[in-house]
Amino acid sequence: MKIHIFLALIGTFVVIVGAQDQEGFISLDCGLPIDESPYNDSFNELTFTSDSTFIQTGKIDRVDKDLSINLSRQYMTLRYFPEGKRNCYSLDVKRGTTYLIVVSFVYGNYDGLNRDPNFDIHLGPNKWKRIDLDGEKEGTREEIIHKVMSNSLDICLVKTGETFPIISAIEIRPLKNKTYVTQSGSLMLSFRVYLSNSDASIRYADDVHDRIWSPFTGSSFTHITTNLNINNSNAYDIPKTILQGAATPKNASAPLIITWEPIPTNAEVYLYMHFAEIQTLEANETRQFDVILKGNFNHSGFSPTKLKVFTLFTEEPMKCGSEGCHLQLVRTPNSTLPPLINALEAYSVIEFSQLETSLSDVGAIKNIKDTYQLSKITWQGDPCLPQYLSWENIRCTYVDDSTPPTIISLDLSNNSLTGPVPIFLATMKSLSLINLSGNNLSGSVPQALLDREKEGLVLKLEGNPDLCKSSFCNKEKKKKNYLLPSVASAASLLIVVVVVALFFVFRKKKTGPSDLHDPPSMTVSNVEKTNQSSIISKKIRYTYSEVQEMTNNFDKALGEGGFGVVYHGFVNVTEQVAVKLLSQSSSQGYKHFKAEVELLLRVHHINLVSLVGYCDEGEHLALIYEYMPNGDLKQHLSGKHSGFVLSWESRLKIVVDAALGLEYLHTGCIPPMVHRDIKTTNILLDQHLQAKLADFGLSRSFPIGNEKHVSTVVAGTPGYLDPEYYQTNWLTEKSDIYSFGIVLLEMITNRPIIQQTREKPHLVEWVSFMITKGDIRNIMDPNLHHNYDIGSVWKAIEIAMSCVNLSSTRRPNMSQVVNELKECVISETSRIGEGRDMESKGSVDFSKDFYNEVIPQAR
Numbered sequence: 059m060k061i062h063i064f065l066a067l068i069g070t071f072v073v074i075v076g077a078q079d080q081e082g083f084i085s086l087d088c089g090l091p092i093d094e095s096p097y098n099d100s101f102n103e104l105t106f107t108s109d110s111t112f113i114q115t116g117k118i119d120r121v122d123k124d125l126s127i128n129l130s131r132q133y134m135t136l137r138y139f140p141e142g143k144r145n146c147y148s149l150d151v152k153r154g155t156t157y158l159i160v161v162s163f164v165y166g167n168y169d170g171l172n173r174d175p176n177f178d179i180h181l182g183p184n185k186w187k188r189i190d191l192d193g194e195k196e197g198t199r200e201e202i203i204h205k206v207m208s209n210s211l212d213i214c215l216v217k218t219g220e221t222f223p224i225i226s227a228i229e230i231r232p233l234k235n236k237t238y239v240t241q242s243g244s245l246m247l248s249f250r251v252y253l254s255n256s257d258a259s260i261r262y263a264d265d266v267h268d269r270i271w272s273p274f275t276g277s278s279f280t281h282i283t284t285n286l287n288i289n290n291s292n293a294y295d296i297p298k299t300i301l302q303g304a305a306t307p308k309n310a311s312a313p314l315i316i317t318w319e320p321i322p323t324n325a326e327v328y329l330y331m332h333f334a335e336i337q338t339l340e341a342n343e344t345r346q347f348d349v350i351l352k353g354n355f356n357h358s359g360f361s362p363t364k365l366k367v368f369t370l371f372t373e374e375p376m377k378c379g380s381e382g383c384h385l386q387l388v389r390t391p392n393s394t395l396p397p398l399i400n401a402l403e404a405y406s407v408i409e410f411s412q413l414e415t416s417l418s419d420v421g422a423i424k425n426i427k428d429t430y431q432l433s434k435i436t437w438q439g440d441p442c443l444p445q446y447l448s449w450e451n452i453r454c455t456y457v458d459d460s461t462p463p464t465i466i467s468l469d470l471s472n473n474s475l476t477g478p479v480p481i482f483l484a485t486m487k488s489l490s491l492i493n494l495s496g497n498n499l500s501g502s503v504p505q506a507l508l509d510r511e512k513e514g515l516v517l518k519l520e521g522n523p524d525l526c527k528s529s530f531c532n533k534e535k536k537k538k539n540y541l542l543p544s545v546a547s548a549a550s551l552l553i554v555v556v557v558v559a560l561f562f563v564f565r566k567k568k569t570g571p572s573d574l575h576d577p578p579s580m581t582v583s584n585v586e587k588t589n590q591s592s593i594i595s596k597k598i599r600y601t602y603s604e605v606q607e608m609t610n611n612f613d614k615a616l617g618e619g620g621f622g623v624v625y626h627g628f629v630n631v632t633e634q635v636a637v638k639l640l641s642q643s644s645s646q647g648y649k650h651f652k653a654e655v656e657l658l659l660r661v662h663h664i665n666l667v668s669l670v671g672y673c674d675e676g677e678h679l680a681l682i683y684e685y686m687p688n689g690d691l692k693q694h695l696s697g698k699h700s701g702f703v704l705s706w707e708s709r710l711k712i713v714v715d716a717a718l719g720l721e722y723l724h725t726g727c728i729p730p731m732v733h734r735d736i737k738t739t740n741i742l743l744d745q746h747l748q749a750k751l752a753d754f755g756l757s758r759s760f761p762i763g764n765e766k767h768v769s770t771v772v773a774g775t776p777g778y779l780d781p782e783y784y785q786t787n788w789l790t791e792k793s794d795i796y797s798f799g800i801v802l803l804e805m806i807t808n809r810p811i812i813q814q815t816r817e818k819p820h821l822v823e824w825v826s827f828m829i830t831k832g833d834i835r836n837i838m839d840p841n842l843h844h845n846y847d848i849g850s851v852w853k854a855i856e857i858a859m860s861c862v863n864l865s866s867t868r869r870p871n872m873s874q875v876v877n878e879l880k881e882c883v884i885s886e887t888s889r890i891g892e893g894r895d896m897e898s899k900g901s902v903d904f905s906k907d908f909y910n911e912v913i914p915q916a917r
Contacts, residue, residue, distance in 0.1 A: 080105060083268070084149060084230040089118035089135035099131060102262050106132050109228065113137070115145045115435060121166020125195070132227040133164040133197060139215060139223045144180075144447045146214040146438035147228060156205045156238060158267060160229040161213065163189055164197030168224075175221035180214040183443030184410035187246075188218075197226065203238045203245040203405065208417055214439045216447070231268045236776065237293050238328075238405075241375060245328060245405035248320055252401040253305035255281050264297040271300055271401065279305040279314075282398070284336040289366040292814060294332065296367050300401050301334045310396040311389065318404060319382040325406035326375035327383060329355070332401040333370065335362040339395070347397035351376065352384035359390060362398065368814045375407050413462045415442040415454070418677065422486045423452070423465060430475050441465060455488070464488035471518070472496035479503050479525070484510050487676060493518040500524035598671035602678040609637050617689075626685070634685035635670050639678075650755030651679050657754045661727055665719030667742055667752040686750065688743035691716075691801075695738065695808050695839075706846035707890060708747055709805045710854070710883045715749035716741045717879055720798060721872040723751075724791045729759045732789055736797035737778045738804055758789060777811035777821075782866050792866035798875065799861025806854055808839035822862050825855065850885040853878065 086109040087095070095108035116137045120126075126134045139145040151157065159181070165174055176190040179200065187200055211230075215223035238245055251274035252260065262268035275281065281303060288301040307314045320327050329351060339345065349357040354376035362368060378384070383404070387397035414420070423441050426432070434450055442454035442463040453467035466488055475497035483492060484506035492507075492515065499522040511517045519527055606612070608627040616624045622641035629635050640651055651674075658669035673680040688694070691712060694704050704712070716736075723731040734756040742752045756773045774780075780796035783789055800811060803821050811821045818824040828837045834851060835844070857878050863869050870878075 079266075080262075082152075082232040084228065085132075086112065086147075086228040087132040087135060088225045088227055089120070089137040090132075091118065091135075097131070101130060104262055104268070106227075109137060109147065112147045112149060113145065114433065115139060115142060115438070119168040121164060121168050122170075125166045128196075129164065129166075133162060133166075136164065136166070136168055136224050136226045138168070139217070142217075142435040142438075144214050144216050144436075144439055145223065146212045148438075149211045149213065149228075149230065151206045151209060151211045151230070152232070153206060153209045154235070156203060156233045156235050157211075158201065158231040158233055158269065159204055159211075159213075160199060160201045160227075160231075161225060162197060162199045162227040162229075163191060163224060164226045165191045165194075165224060166197075173221060175224055177218050177221070177223035178216040180212075180216055180439070180444075181244075181410065182212050182214075182414050183412045183440040185216075185444075186408070189223075191224075201247040202408070203233065203247075204410075205235075205244070208414060208420075210420075212439045229268065233267055234293050234295075238330075240328065240407060243326075243375075243407040243409040246321075246408050248318065248327070248404040248406055250401075250403045252300040252303065253279065253281065253399055254300075254303045256303075260297055260299055264299050266295050271297070274402075275305070278308055278312075280308045281305055282337060286336065286365055288334050288336065292367055292369055294330070294367075294369050296332045296369070296401060301332070301367055302336060304334070304336055304398040304400045306396045306398045312396075313389065314387040314397050314399065316385045316402065317382050320378060320404070320406045322406070323380075323382075324377065326377055328372050328375060328405045328407065329383075329385070330369060330371040330403040330405075331385075331399060332367055332403075333360075333362040333398070334367045334400055335364045335398075336400075337395075339364075343394050344392060345395040345398065346390045346393040348386075348388045348390060350386045350388060352379065352386070354378070363814065367400075411459045412443055413460065415440050416462045416464045416488070416677070419465045419486055419488060422482055423449075423468075425482055426468075426470075426480065429477075429480055430470075430473070432470075432473070453491075467491040467493075469493040470497070471521075475499055477501075479507065479519075481506055483507060489515060491516045491518075494522065495519060496521040498522065498524065502526040598669070600671050600673045600680075600682065602673055602675045602680075605637060605639075605673045605678070605680050605682070608635065608682075612639070627682070629670060629682070633670075634687075636683045636685050638681045638683065640680065648679065651681065653757060654681060654754045657731065657757050661723070661731070663719055663722040663726070665715045665748075665750050666722065667750045683752070686742035686752075687745050688747060690739045690752075691741040691743065691749065691805070692738035694743070695804065697841075703841045706842055706850070707883070707886045710850065710879065710886055712741065712743065712747065712749040713802060713805055714876065714879045714883060716751060716801070717798065717872060717876045719749075719751040720794055721876050723757075724794070724872050730791065732758050732791055733794050733797075734758060734774050734789070735778075736794050736801060737775050738801055741801070780866070781864060790866060791871070792869045795861050795869045795872065795875070796866070798872075799858045799869075802854060802858035802861065806839065806851070806858065807837055808841065822859075825859065829855070829859075847886045847889040850882040850889075853882050853885070857882075 083104070085104050085106045087097075087106040088109045090106070090108040090110075092108045092110050095110075096105050098105055116139045118135060118137050120135050121129070121133070161179060174191040174194070176188065176192065178188055179186045181202070181204060186202065189198065189200070191198060213228060215225060217223055250269060250271055252271045253275070254273045255275045256273045259270055259272050261270040265271065282305075283303045285302070288298050290296050290298050290301055305314065331349065335345065337345075344361070346359055346361045349355070349360055349370060351372070355372050357370060360370065385402075387399060389396055420441060427437055436447075436450040439447070441449045441452060442456070442465065445454075445456065448454060451469040452465055454463045455466050456463045465486060468483075468486075468489060468491065471493045472495070475494070477499065478501035479494065479499055481504040483489070484504060489510075495518045499519075501524075503517075503519065503526065507515070507517060519525060600608075605627075608629055609625040610627070612623075612625050614626040616626050616636060618624065622639045625637045625639060627635045627637045640648075651672075655669065655672050658666075662668070667686065668684045669681065670684060671682040673682070697703070720733060720736065723733055733751065733754065735753055736751070740751060740753045741749050743749055774783075774793075774797070778797040778800045780793040783793040783796075800821065803825055804811065807821065807825065809821060809824075812819055813821075813824075816824050818827045825837060834848060837855065838844075838846070838851060857870075857875060860868070860870055861875065
């Protein structure tokens with residue numbers, strides 16, 4: 059039997075409450091008077107505050123008291139907007155973070171007109187949805203999962219007809235960035251349900267992310283429950299109260315079927331299914347089923363994990379047919395029990411194609427607005443987008459949807475502006491016209507603006523009687539004021555000249571012949587600096603046009619990471635390079651770009667990727683490396699690079715190379731360096747399969763002397779991250795050791811670091827478990843077909859396990875790791891040599907006999 063899901067609207071939620079941290083939450087009661095803020099919601103203890111500090115427009119009111127009886131407190135007030143076409147909330151968020159965004163609208167006949175409003179809601183420059191409250195007496199609630207690309211989020215209400223836009227509440231919750239990942243676009247909620255015959259909706263504090271889960275049942279379901287504790291420790295943080303119940307089909311041999319129609323009907327869909335086995339199975343019982351989304355998705359032979367959540371989801375967007383989406387859980391012939399499911403989420407993809415206005419321009423124009431306290435009602439939201447709502451008195455240039463617009467003209471004439479002309483106007487490089495005429499500005503015009511005027515900027519300043527249009531204002535007064543300092547400066551200059559002369563005299567006497575030929579060391583302090591950047595060196599700095607030329611206008615992409623896209627290129631016609639272009643939406647940004655350049659300028663080692671050059675030109679940032687034609691270690695282990703399997707000997711040599719590079723960072727640099735992001739994708743291979751460490755954007759100097767650690771914000775890649783560092787924020791070189799141990803285990807096993815379907819999901823736990831069985835065949839990569847020296851394998855495993863010890867003090871240092879890995883290489887190389895002397899014996903028989911004779915017991 060088909061079960062259809064219908065979405066319920068907001069009302070009074072019956073919630074199971076507990077104490078949780080609300081860090082990162084934004085909970086706004088729109089229209090709440092400031093003197094009533096904040097308060098704790100009586101249903102769930104969420105702390106709501108007034109919206110008055112997040113928006114400067116609109117008026118506040120309350121819903122009709124006769125209609126507010128069944129409403130939660132945050133829906134009893136509202137803000138409405140009788141003025142302006144667009145009114146926006148500006149919220150501080152964390153760039154690169156994925157958020158759950160919920161907006162609620164309850165009209166409640168606040169104005170006594172009984173005229174339900176309709177209007178549009180925008181996220182930044184993009185339309186999210188048309189809100190039509192006709193017939194929605196209890197209001198409506200819209201929810202989206204969206205990744206923000208700046209540190210500010212604009213939620214805008216746009217008037218589309220005769221009625222005024224209204225809003226009741228805004229709720230924003232940060233999610234884990236590795237969850238709800240889409241190939242493109244954001245996710246609009248279709249439904250989120252847990253399988254239960256309960257009548258209670260569940261949200262915060264049971265759900266730490268404050269997702270609302272509605273109960274769902276059907277006549278063809280049997281519901282089962284348990285009081286046992288369920289392990290809910292996966293990235294999706296599904297509430298334990300939800301996982302303690304599940305649904306199975308009443309007919310044990312029939313499939314469990316759920317259907318729904320996405321909105322719009324042709325939308326692409328993402329589905330998230332949460333499973334946990336909550337029954338104790340007898341020895342002769344099994345539960346196994348196929349998960350099928352008709353025509354799109356098929357996961358065969360799935361068995362839920364006992365008392366532990368497993369989330370199965372679609373990694374790619376899907377389109378359902380004309381009959382809607384059709385999910386089936388079908389029992390396999392080997393199963394003695396019917397399928398079950400605990401909870402289910404479905405989303406439709408919404409594309410926000412329009413990029414926001416250039417971030418630097420937005421920052422500057424908002425600075426202007428704050429400096430002069432401009433209260434133009436049109437100056438809300440994105441300055442340039444959508445075009446029909448662009449800010450009054452500015453003009454923008456538009457290229458296409460994939461290029462952020464920029465501000466080219468700013469007219470602030472006749473606005474009664476007072477005070478000095480702000481210097482940050484000069485930072486808006488795209489501006490070709492600034493009109494400040496007819497105001498009451500005073501002081502002198504910043505020299506940076508006057509310089510821009512020489513470059514073609516049209517600067518209109520007439521009608522400001524107290525404004526000096528020259529950098530040499532009040533010359534006579536300055537002459538008197540500067541006479542004494544000038545004399546002092548001249549005397550100081552004379553002293554400096556004498557000291558410098560004496561320095562060179564003495565240095566010449568001390569310098570021997572060999573010193574004259576030694577090149578100066580390249581440290582950060584040696585790097586030439588200009589006003590544009592603290593890391594500029596004329597010898598290796600390239601312009602953006604040169605970067606375009608060397609990559610043939612970014613013709614061939616080699617790959618993409620968190621920093622941006624890497625392109626193939628040529629320097630000096632024949633020298634191949636890899637050009638990593640910083641994405642303007644990169645969460646790493648200029649700080650990591652600068653860190654990587656500064657580190658690679660002062661460290662040089664055969665096992666570190668060399669920096670050929672870089673580009674630092676306005677918003678265009680690029681790093682130019684030596685070209686590594688064999689890609690990264692991860693690609694080779696997965697077989698994605700060339701299809702051939704790396705031999706055990708090659709793997710050992712590669713990790714020795716990587717270990718030598720890491721040893722140099724820890725012991726050969728002054729001060730020592732911690733890489734902080736050791737992983738298989740950051741180990742690159744040249745044409746001879748020689749390995750080199752790459753990606754130093756997270757690297758940090760390590761203290762010398764009595765200090766044993768650096769206290770810093772945790773950074774790195776999940777799975778490779780040192781648990782001790784994660785818990786304490788104390789960074790040492792042993793954090794790199796842990797990550798290197800994970801790399802070793804990947805190289806040995808060629809298995810995922812986290813795999814929920816394993817008996818022990820984390821690779822470290824799984825290897826530890828397998829070691830106790832003493833069966834090396836189930837630990838090693840099966841693609842090697844037992845072609846390795848058993849002694850070297852066990853030693854490599856022992857090295858890896860010592861590196862991932864939970865206590866950093868019990869981990870070896872990199873020099874010890876290098877020496878022990880070299881012994882593994884010698885052992886494997888010796889085996890290969892002996893093998894060549896026994897060519898008369900069949901290779902299959904020989905490897906078989908060798909394996910059976912020397913397999914060790916558990917250590």
